[in-house]
Amino acid sequence: MFPPVQDLYRLAPEIVLCVFGMLIMLIDPFVAEGRKRSMGWLGLAGTVVALISLRWAWQNAGMSYSGLLRFDMFSLFVHCIVIGVAALGILGSFDYLDHENIQRGEFYALILFATAGMGILAGANELVTAFVGLEMSSISTYILAGFRRNALKSNEASLKYFLLGSFATAFFLYGVALTYGATRSTRFDVVSQAIAAHGAGTLLILGLGLIFIGLAFKVVAAPFQIYGPDVYEGAPTPVTAILACGPKAAAFAVMLRIFYSAFGSTSHIWFWAIWVSAVLSMCIGNFAAIVQSNVKRMLAYSSIAHAGYILVAFVAATELGSAAVLFYLAGYATMTLGAFLIVAHVGGAGERRLDISDYAGLGTKQPWVAACFSLFLFSLLGLPATAGFLGKFYAFSAALDSRVVWLVIIAGLNSVVGAYYYLKVVVAMYFWEPTKEFSPAPVQMPMFTVLLLTALGTLYLGILPNRVMEWALASARSLR
Amino acid sequence: MVPISYYIILSAVLFGLGVIGFVFKRNIITIFMSIELMLNAVNLAFVAFSREFNQLDGLVFVFFVIVVAAAEAAVGLAIVMVIARNRKSLNVEDVNLLKF
Numbered sequence: 001m002f003p004p005v006q007d008l009y010r011l012a013p014e015i016v017l018c019v020f021g022m023l024i025m026l027i028d029p030f031v032a033e034g035r036k037r038s039m040g041w042l043g044l045a046g047t048v049v050a051l052i053s054l055r056w057a058w059q060n061a062g063m064s065y066s067g068l069l070r071f072d073m074f075s076l077f078v079h080c081i082v083i084g085v086a087a088l089g090i091l092g093s094f095d096y097l098d099h100e101n102i103q104r105g106e107f108y109a110l111i112l113f114a115t116a117g118m119g120i121l122a123g124a125n126e127l128v129t130a131f132v133g134l135e136m137s138s139i140s141t142y143i144l145a146g147f148r149r150n151a152l153k154s155n156e157a158s159l160k161y162f163l164l165g166s167f168a169t170a171f172f173l174y175g176v177a178l179t180y181g182a183t184r185s186t187r188f189d190v191v192s193q194a195i196a197a198h199g200a201g202t203l204l205i206l207g208l209g210l211i212f213i214g215l216a217f218k219v220v221a222a223p224f225q226i227y228g229p230d231v232y233e234g235a236p237t238p239v240t241a242i243l244a245c246g247p248k249a250a251a252f253a254v255m256l257r258i259f260y261s262a263f264g265s266t267s268h269i270w271f272w273a274i275w276v277s278a279v280l281s282m283c284i285g286n287f288a289a290i291v292q293s294n295v296k297r298m299l300a301y302s303s304i305a306h307a308g309y310i311l312v313a314f315v316a317a318t319e320l321g322s323a324a325v326l327f328y329l330a331g332y333a334t335m336t337l338g339a340f341l342i343v344a345h346v347g348g349a350g351e352r353r354l355d356i357s358d359y360a361g362l363g364t365k366q367p368w369v370a371a372c373f374s375l376f377l378f379s380l381l382g383l384p385a386t387a388g389f390l391g392k393f394y395a396f397s398a399a400l401d402s403r404v405v406w407l408v409i410i411a412g413l414n415s416v417v418g419a420y421y422y423l424k425v426v427v428a429m430y431f432w433e434p435t436k437e438f439s440p441a442p443v444q445m446p447m448f449t450v451l452l453l454t455a456l457g458t459l460y461l462g463i464l465p466n467r468v469m470e471w472a473l474a475s476a477r478s479l480r
Numbered sequence: 481m482v483p484i485s486y487y488i489i490l491s492a493v494l495f496g497l498g499v500i501g502f503v504f505k506r507n508i509i510t511i512f513m514s515i516e517l518m519l520n521a522v523n524l525a526f527v528a529f530s531r532e533f534n535q536l537d538g539l540v541f542v543f544f545v546i547v548v549a550a551a552e553a554a555v556g557l558a559i560v561m562v563i564a565r566n567r568k569s570l571n572v573e574d575v576n577l578l579k580f
Binding site: 128131135139142143146149150152155156158159160162163166167169170173174176177178180181184185186 | 488491495498502508511512515518519521522525526529532533535537538541544545548551552555556558559560562563566567575576
């Protein structure tokens with residue numbers, strides 16, 4: 001039986017991404033060594049066409065492939081985040097790949113394949129489909145993390161990511177098997193009906209726990225965060241930028257679907273697991289970030305802390321909570337992408353300039369780069385008029401709305417701790433005397449565009465959040 | 481007929497052995513095999529449930545798991561090859577550049 005044509009429309013973004021990915025793989029061998037950047041432009045075209053095809057998918061919104069996938073407002077929102085991250089990530093890696101001498105077509109193809117996997121995650125309405133999407137995005141990113149083949153750190157990042165990622169996947173999958181055993185189905189709606197009819201037995205709760213472990217690994221939340229900083233530090237910096245935004249957003253999206261729609265009626269059971277994970281992520285992330293002198297690693301720890309803040313919104317278990325998670329993911333993606341790409345820019349050839357002392361005097365050397373970096377750091381810290389502030393505001397108010405007071409107090413204290421290490425970098429840029437004689441390469445056009453877009457995005461979400469927040473609320477409603 | 485609980489207990493034991501192997505073994509290839517063992521424990525659970533419910537779904541899931549495991553093995557072994565070539569060692573304790 002051939003699927004109806006609407007099903008193909010609903011899957012259009014993933015089809016476009018995969019077709020462009022394969023096209024790059026096919027054309028790449030015929031492109032001369034010095035002209036590989038054209039493959040990057042082809043990849044960028046792929047993401048743009050995928051964004052346009054979202055319109056097509058949205059006009060045919062609904063269930064597809066007999067309830068395995070679902071295209072709704074929620075799916076649309078997450079698709080926009082992950083495809084946007086891929087587009088900006090591709091644009092931001094042009095110069096990096098050039099000066100590392102790894103300008104190759106596969107890089108862009110892998111980003112597209114990973115993004116297709118994230119898109120499937122965003123639309124999954126069934127646990128095994130979610131597993132396939134998870135693996136599509138993970139397997140591609142394992143390779144991307146090790147893309148600097150001759151750098152030992154990159155090899156190591158790739159190995160750690162691969163081993164711990166597969167380990168986490170196995171946990172997720174065992175959870176899926178147990179859920180299947182308990183409810184006779186893996187479709188979210190059927191699982192939720194089965195829970196309503198028969199209640200949650202031991203098998204189901206065990207399955208839910210294992211699924212949580214698997215997903216906590218993927219969103220890099222404590223106590224499953226150990227590999228995170230190593231992978232983020234060792235991976236090529238533009239890849240780190242994508243890793244910290246795209247896969248995290250997609251994994252949170254599928255977590256929302258699983259926990260809110262399939263296991264929504266058992267929220268009293270998973271409440272404490274997520275509560276504890278949120279506290280641990282915030283504390284470990286922030287306190288470990290304080291002692292870092294490597295800026296890339298510091299941002300990696302800060303990414304763990306931000307996973308904690310997102311979990312604070314998650315605990316709320318209301319529509320407001322899921323809308324806050326979505327808004328936070330959008331804001332987090334813009335500011336983190338910008339911050340990591342600046343680290344890539346300042347890092348220079350061989351990523352030798354990652355220490356905080358290398359940022360001394362950046363304010364006079366490249367004032368615009370320093371200004372953008374300050375903006376991203378202020379946003380990560382959560383100062384008003386930035387995306388980070390409103391992300392935290394919505395997250396905390398959603399949690400307070402559900403009377404999770406203590407968690408919000410801990411989160412507030414943690415934000416204060418975060419101020420120390422974010423501001424330290426800003427102080428270094430403007431007030432420290434430069435100790436080393438070097439100045440970063442001039443900013444090229446692609447990087448300039450990315451920084452401009454992410455900076456404007458951060459300000460837009462911070463000053464005029466209404467449209468995006470209303471959209472997030474509508475997405476949250478479609479989750480039910 | 482063998483009751484389903486036997487199969488599930490067996491699969492839990494296999495999964496547990498995989499976890500123990502992952503945590504305590506030091507050779508990358510052995511760790512990798514432990515992960516495969518975990519995935520196959522999942523397959524056993526799927527097949528057992530599928531037979532118990534008289535459904536085909538569980539059997540189809542097994543195919544998905546096998547395909548994904550094969551893709552993972554292809555990528556994983558390539559990563560291990562690169563590590564082996566650059567370091568001349570397959571012991572995870574030698575892979576220690578990135579540390580707190």
